[in-house]
Amino acid sequence: TDALDRVGKRLRNQARRDGNTTATEAMRGVEYAVPGNPGDLTERQSTALATLADADPKGRLHRSWQLRELLRTFPRQPVERAEAELKRWIGRASRCRIPEIVEPCGKIRRRRDDILTTIRLGHSxxxxxxxxxxxxxxxxxxxxxxxxxxxxxxxxxxxxxxxxHLPTPIH
Incomplete structure (x- = not known):
């Protein structure tokens, strides 16, 4: 989520510097919808999220959001499926050419076995x-x-x- 926030901020600032008011306004609309979980969004945020693909001309914010959603949901899956999903996620994230996503991808790749062990054992x-x-x-x-x-x-x-419960002083 932090990486996703940094992507959004960088792209908003870049659109503002380039004078692209349409992209700036569209990205401002999704600013609060992107970090949230899709099931917890208000109707306004859901509408803004639906326009996410069009907010950034190159789709970087939308791809970042998709990668975040994949990473958020895979631990709830069975171990075999989670292992395949994590491998797929690492491949997609390492090729996405979004610096804010590639950096945590390297960390996740290094800790892959630990992540899968955590899922296998069911501990948090x-x-x-x-x-x-x-x-x-x-x-x-x-x-x-x-x-x-x-x-x-x-x-x-x-x-x-x-x-x-400790007693509280009476004033």
Whole structure:
């Protein structure tokens, strides 16, 4: 999605510099529709997404969006099919000649076996990311604590098993 955002921004700026007001306006319309999942879009965003192929004369933004959608949906498939889809995606992305897509393609190619192992095992890093987010929020809440032991105790409380609701001060 980040690569897709960078493609859109680069193409909008390029169209604006070239004085192509039609392409600039069309790309501005898809700016918020492109990063979203097709099922979660509003009617206006869906209409803008339908004009995506015409927004960029060379179709780079549309190809970038298609590649993003393929990459987004393949982990939900059976391992054998996911393996074939990932191989197909890597081939298409490496030949697309869109620099913002080719760079992550190399990273995905290098981590291909790890990606397939993750799909095969059915694990994700969602739990770790949730704990990491809780720790970051706790650190932010603890701004001004004079003692780091208090911060560590708060992190242990929030990230341990059952939810513990601490009393809140009454003002």
């Amino acid at each position: 890093n969602a739990g770790i990311e949730a704990s990491n987010n809780k720790i970051k929020v706790t650190i932010r809440m603890a701004y001004g604590f004079r003692n780091t032991d208090n911060l560590i105790a708060m992190i242990k409380l929030r990230c341990s098993g059952p939810p513990i």
